[in-house]
Amino acid sequence: MKKNLLSTLIFSLLWMGISSAHALMIKTDPAIINPIKIGDTFKLNVDVEGVTDLGEFRFNFIYEPDVVTVTDIVFSNFLESTGRTISFETKNEEAPGILSFFASTIKGAAPGPGGNGTLLTITFQIKSLNNDFLNIEDAHLINTKGAELSASLPVGSEIIPALGNIDGKGAVTLSDAILGLRILAGIDTGTQTIMLKADVNNDNKIGIEEVVYILQYIAALR
Structure with a gap:
């Protein structure tokens, strides 16, 4: 009985996979x-x-x-x-x-x-x-x-505009500014995604310019 139930379950999962693959x-x-x-x-x-x-x-x-x-x-x-x-x-x-x-x-x-x-x-x-x-x-x-x-x-x-979006999550927020400050301070960011496209002054790195840009963006000055 258990064997038949297991076989039915496996078949159902395979069928669901095939169906979704061809949806x-x-x-x-x-x-x-x-x-x-x-x-x-x-x-x-x-x-x-x-x-x-x-x-x-x-x-x-x-x-x-x-x-x-x-x-x-x-x-x-x-x-x-x-x-x-x-x-x-x-x-x-x-x-x-x-x-x-x-x-x-x-x-x-x-x-x-x-x-x-x-x-x-x-x-x-x-x-x-x-x-x-x-x-x-x-x-x-x-x-x-x-x-x-x-x-x-x-x-x-x-x-999703890239400028200032350091964490790559879609919106430019205070979290991006904090992440930028951590990078500036040399603090290990672990496995956190870092988007170099967030670079605002074309120096191919995240620095004080990006943090200032983000804060101005949040304050609606940009």
């Missing part, structure tokens, strides 16, 4: 962007994972226009990768900070693509050094027979 997902990549200065550019992919027979996709993309501006959008050839032909492909700015995307292939004998792939790539330029979330909303993945595929929607990407 249908649409997501942005990379998950974290650490800009150093205004004017920096970065590329963000919108990827699909675990898809089967994809024939069409549409979704909205949300961002803060005061933080970033879109400089380029490129659709990939993933939808066409099995020999199908794109019949419709659009990108529209519905409102400041809201982009809508739609792409579809014509009906035919060839199946749609499966597995993992990039749907499109968006290039952004940093306008201000503030935190922001880049999110996908109202996403629909349709197979070549017109049936909607159910996809999980993870949290999108996050912009």
